[in-house]
Amino acid sequence: MKSLQxxxxxxxxxxxxxxxxPDDTAARDTFDLFDDILKTDHKVSNIKVEKDELMYFVIFEKDGEEKKARFAAExxxxxxxxxxxxxxxxxxxxE
Incomplete structure (x- = not known):
């Protein structure tokens, strides 16, 4: 995946x-795949998720800076x- 977003x-x-x-191995394997892409390809670390009634916020570090992305909860x-x-x-x- 080329785009970090x-x-x-x-x-x-x-x-x-x-x-x-948590028992769904397909979901866990897919999550692990995207987690690896974020960490290996995009060099993202310290990923945290916050949520309010309308949005999810993904807070992470990249290139030594804290960054934040937001996505509509729906x-x-x-x-x-x-x-x-x-x-x-x-x-x-x-399994």
Missing amino acids: DTLYNWLTIKVVADAR LIDIMHDQIEQEPEKYINYP
């Missing part, structure tokens, strides 16, 4: 799913919401 978006979206479904939560609404389509395959 796109990688952060995908990382956060799958983080929400993986955190809600866009980030859409994958998790879809899984919750139609769980039969998203079978959890634990």
Whole structure:
């Protein structure tokens, strides 16, 4: 992934799913992939997430500076919401 913004978006979206479904190995593996891309390709560290009623904020360090990205909660939560609404389509395959 070339864009840091796109990688952060995908990382956060799958983080929400993986955190809600700790036994879902596919979600955890996908999260680990994006986490590695952030750390290896984009040289991001010390990643923290904050949320209010409208937005998610991803705070991180890059090039020695603290930076912040924000994403609309409704866009980030859409994958998790879809899984919750139609769980039969998203079978959890634990290890």
